[in-house]
Amino acid sequence: MSGENILALSGxxxxxxxxxxxxxxxxxxxxxxxxxxxxxxxxxxxxxSPDSDTLIYTLAGVNDxxxxxxxxxxxxxxHSTLGQFGIENWFQIGDKDLALHLYRNEQRKKGTSLTxxxxxxxxxxxxNSRILPMSDDPVQTIIExxxxxxxxxxxxxxxQSKPCIRNxxxxxxxxxxxxxxxxxVIKDNGFKAIIxxxxxxxxxxxxxxxxxxxxSFIESSSIPVVAVSPIVGGKALRGPTAxxxxxxxxxxxxxxxxxxxxxxxxxxxxxxxxxxxxSKMQSMGIAVQVTNTVMNCDSDKIQLAQDVVEFSQMxxxxxxxx
Amino acid sequence: MSGENILALSGxxxxxxxxxxxxxxxxxxxxxxxxxxxxxxxxxxxxxSPDSDTLIYTLAGVNDxxxxxxxxxxxxxxHSTLGQFGIENWFQIGDKDLALHLYRNEQRKKGTSLTxxxxxxxxxxxxNSRILPMSDDPVQTIIExxxxxxxxxxxxxxxQSKPCIRNxxxxxxxxxxxxxxxxxVIKDNGFKAIIxxxxxxxxxxxxxxxxxxxxSFIESSSIPVVAVSPIVGGKALRGPTAxxxxxxxxxxxxxxxxxxxxxxxxxxxxxxxxxxxxSKMQSMGIAVQVTNTVMNCDSDKIQLAQDVVEFSQMxxxxxxxx
Numbered sequence: 001m002s003g004e005n006i007l008a009l010s011g012x013x014x015x016x017x018x019x020x021x022x023x024x025x026x027x028x029x030x031x032x033x034x035x036x037x038x039x040x041x042x043x044x045x046x047x048x049s050p051d052s053d054t055l056i057y058t059l060a061g062v063n064d065x066x067x068x069x070x071x072x073x074x075x076x077x078x079h080s081t082l083g084q085f086g087i088e089n090w091f092q093i094g095d096k097d098l099a100l101h102l103y104r105n106e107q108r109k110k111g112t113s114l115t116x117x118x119x120x121x122x123x124x125x126x127x128n129s130r131i132l133p134m135s136d137d138p139v140q141t142i143i144e145x146x147x148x149x150x151x152x153x154x155x156x157x158x159x160q161s162k163p164c165i166r167n168x169x170x171x172x173x174x175x176x177x178x179x180x181x182x183x184x185v186i187k188d189n190g191f192k193a194i195i196x197x198x199x200x201x202x203x204x205x206x207x208x209x210x211x212x213x214x215x216s217f218i219e220s221s222s223i224p225v226v227a228v229s230p231i232v233g234g235k236a237l238r239g240p241t242a243x244x245x246x247x248x249x250x251x252x253x254x255x256x257x258x259x260x261x262x263x264x265x266x267x268x269x270x271x272x273x274x275x276x277x278x279s280k281m282q283s284m285g286i287a288v289q290v291t292n293t294v295m296n297c298d299s300d301k302i303q304l305a306q307d308v309v310e311f312s313q314m315x316x317x318x319x320x321x322x
Numbered sequence: 323m324s325g326e327n328i329l330a331l332s333g334x335x336x337x338x339x340x341x342x343x344x345x346x347x348x349x350x351x352x353x354x355x356x357x358x359x360x361x362x363x364x365x366x367x368x369x370x371s372p373d374s375d376t377l378i379y380t381l382a383g384v385n386d387x388x389x390x391x392x393x394x395x396x397x398x399x400x401h402s403t404l405g406q407f408g409i410e411n412w413f414q415i416g417d418k419d420l421a422l423h424l425y426r427n428e429q430r431k432k433g434t435s436l437t438x439x440x441x442x443x444x445x446x447x448x449x450n451s452r453i454l455p456m457s458d459d460p461v462q463t464i465i466e467x468x469x470x471x472x473x474x475x476x477x478x479x480x481x482q483s484k485p486c487i488r489n490x491x492x493x494x495x496x497x498x499x500x501x502x503x504x505x506x507v508i509k510d511n512g513f514k515a516i517i518x519x520x521x522x523x524x525x526x527x528x529x530x531x532x533x534x535x536x537x538s539f540i541e542s543s544s545i546p547v548v549a550v551s552p553i554v555g556g557k558a559l560r561g562p563t564a565x566x567x568x569x570x571x572x573x574x575x576x577x578x579x580x581x582x583x584x585x586x587x588x589x590x591x592x593x594x595x596x597x598x599x600x601s602k603m604q605s606m607g608i609a610v611q612v613t614n615t616v617m618n619c620d621s622d623k624i625q626l627a628q629d630v631v632e633f634s635q636m637x638x639x640x641x642x643x644x
Contacts, residue, residue, distance in 0.1 A: 045368075045427035075399045077417030078424065085446045087425055095399030095417045102400065103409055105367035124407045 006309065007186075007223075008033045008195045009214075011204020012051045013068045013238055014230055015197030016058035017295045021305030022195065023059050023129045024298075031129035032185050034214065036199070037114070038134075038141035038170055038207030039152040043091050044082075046101040047108055050153075051204065052118050052133055053100060060125035068238065071096045090158045115179040130185065134208045137176035141207050142169045152203060161240035165247045168202055173210035186217050193312035194218055196227035198293065200241045201260050202248070209264070218264060224315035226267040226308055229254045232293055233273035253277065258286055266315050269293060269308055287315050328631065329508075329545075330355045330517045331536075333526020334373045335390045335560055336552055337519030338380035339617045343627030344517065345381050345451045346620075353451035354507050356536065358521070359436070360456075360463035360492055360529030361474040365413050366404075368423040369430055372475075373526065374440050374455055375422060382447035390560065393418045412480045437501040452507065456530045459498035463529050464491045474525060483562035487569045490524055495532035508539050515634035516540055518549035520615065522563045523582050524570070531586070540586060546637035548589040548630055551576045554615055555595035575599065580608055588637050591615060591630055609637050 006026060010019050010033050019033050035052040042048070050069065057063035057071055064072045074094035082089045093101065100121060107117045113136045122131050143155045145163035155163060178186070199205055209215045218225055234252050236242040242252045250256040254274040258281045261268070267287035270277065271294065278288040289311040295301045328348060332341050332355050341355050357374040364370070372391065379385035379393055386394045396416035404411045415423065422443060429439045435458045444453050465477045467485035477485060500508070521527055531537045540547055556574050558564040564574045572578045576596040580603045583590070589609035592599065593616065600610040611633040617623045 042431075044424035045431040046424070075397065075417070077397045078400065078420045081418040081421035082424065085421060085425060087421075095397070096403045098400045098417075098420065099403035099407060099409075102366035102368070102404065103407060106409075109364075109367040 004192045005189045007191045010197040011036045011199030012054040015199035016054045018197045021301030028128045036204045046105045059127045115181045132182045135176040136179045139173045139176045140171040170210040178213045194225045198228040198230040224312045225265045226312045227265045228269040229257045232271040326514045327511045329513045332519040333358045333521030334376040337521035338376045340519045343623030350450045358526045368427045381449045437503045454504045457498040458501045461495045461498045462493040492532040500535045516547045520550040520552040546634045547587045548634045549587045550591040551579045554593040
């Protein structure tokens with residue numbers, strides 16, 4: 001796949017799995033992943049960037065696949081000591097993970113940008129692909145819920161996704177611009193495909209699309225845009241996607257996903273389980289690829305990545321022939 | 323000893339040992355320890371206050387007595403991960419220790435003063451005595467050495483006290499004032515004794531005395547001031563005290579210590595090994611107490627604390643009878 005530059009949009013776990021597959025089948029530096037930073041927050045005074053970190057750990061192969069976040073073979077000594085102090089520690093940071101946050105903290109104090117820091121860290125972990133935060137400017141996902149306004153971490157970790165969601169907004173996104181690095185990549189790279197990973201559309205992908213420059217680049221380019229549905233058989237494989245769709249009166253199905261991303265996407269990759277919905281989506285003008293979208297093992301991730309890239313190439317040929 | 327308010331000046335290890343003894347023989351909240359903050363520094367963006375931390379850990383009984391700093395039963399996962407990153411990690415922070423630094427970092431970002439934070443931490447550890455930083459203003463011990471100007475940590479940890487010392491200065495001490503808490507304690511407490519712990523006079527006690535308000539309080543008060551010699555038999559029990567004295571052309575003996583603290587102190591506590599120097603010191607107008615000053619076990623610390631307090635009371639009686 002060398003020479004095929006690919007742009008991916010990703011949140012944490014599910015998105016990171018497909019990103020791993022894409023990283024695996026692409027040549028060094030040809031895959032650029034825009035990471036959601038709407039979940040970023042300050043904890044114990046340290047800047048935490050959960051989705052970038054999950055992407056780095058996953059692509060470096062040091063992630064904990066069971067837990068879905070953080071590092072494998074992790075220990076929790078600092079965390080439990082904070083607990084003994086009686087200090088609020090609902091957000092768990094492992095001892096190894098902490099090293100990354102300390103490094104980022106030190107670099108931030110020196111005035112290094114989030115994008116530069118993310119690049120440095122990815123390099124230190126030997127990551128082959130480019131992981132770029134959606135913006136160096138602060139954008140915060142705010143969940144308006146039945147118990148009040150919550151940041152993503154408060155909603156997802158502290159309250160374990162239990163509050164009922166009424167609305168989601170992205171504080172700061174109107175003023176936020178993309179980093180010089182992302183600007184250059186977008187300008188120079190000649191992407192062959194834009195892939196929307198199977199992350200939570202509302203909490204992981206929408207924050208990325210809330211950045212004007214990213215959205216308008218995708219809208220205005222002729223590059224095929226392909227999303228992978230995070231909903232399989234009417235359920236989310238992980239996380240609160242289905243729950244959110246239900247609370248926001250969106251049909252919990254691949255159709256709900258198709259309608260959400262329409263007209264931004266050219267194609268949607270869905271699971272065999274949802275094959276029956278293909279024609280309905282095609283009638284909306286969305287090309288459909290039916291395959292196995294459940295990534296249980298590495299070969300699943302690689303296969304899905306290949307399917308997605310091939311699908312986008314087919315769409316590209318079609319677009320060109322129009 | 324209840325009702326006997328005591329003020330102690332202390333650095334790390336040796337000072338913390340005697341402080342533990344003093345804490346052990348005094349009633350709750352009657353011992354106030356002024357901690358040296360000239361060694362404080364920023365590491366990975368976290369504010370580290372080594373002497374305050376050693377005092378807290380020691381008085382809480384969670385210190386590592388072998389190592390002389392940090393906590394007992396410590397682990398080093400974050401530290402070794404930083405090393406794997408290729409990040410400068412000459413200053414070792416244990417995983418449990420890190421919890422304290424994260425808490426301080428969080429509090430500092432909220433604008434809480436160093437003194438307030440130190441009090442909170444000491445409280446959380448159940449410390450009975452008052453540990454107060456010498457100032458909330460930044461004062462940095464600078465070592466002018468044969469390899470250039472070094473901060474204390476660079477000298478002591480990074481270069482393992484090897485550089486040759488030419489001069490020592492305390493950046494910021496002229497402008498620094500004492501905290502409102504220390505002001506109140508000094509004003510209200512009616513101390514029966516001021517004890518200069520057996521810490522390094524040049525690197526641990528002098529920074530404290532470089533704060534005008536502390537020095538002039540000690541100079542102007544009629545409270546007996548008693549120091550415990552950190553030099554025993556011409557040697558320092560730990561750390562670079564003897565080496566520094568040698569490099570600065572100061573006789574490496576209790577006489578060197580007596581001359582350094584003269585005329586601030588009324589009495590000096592020395593070890594049996596140095597008994598022979600007593601009369602020479604007495605001729606300088608310094609009262610001398612000869613006892614065992616080597617603190618190998620808890621009973622040594624308690625015994626020395628008792629000896630020091632009794633000695634100061636004897637001096638007090640003498641002063642009153644003048």
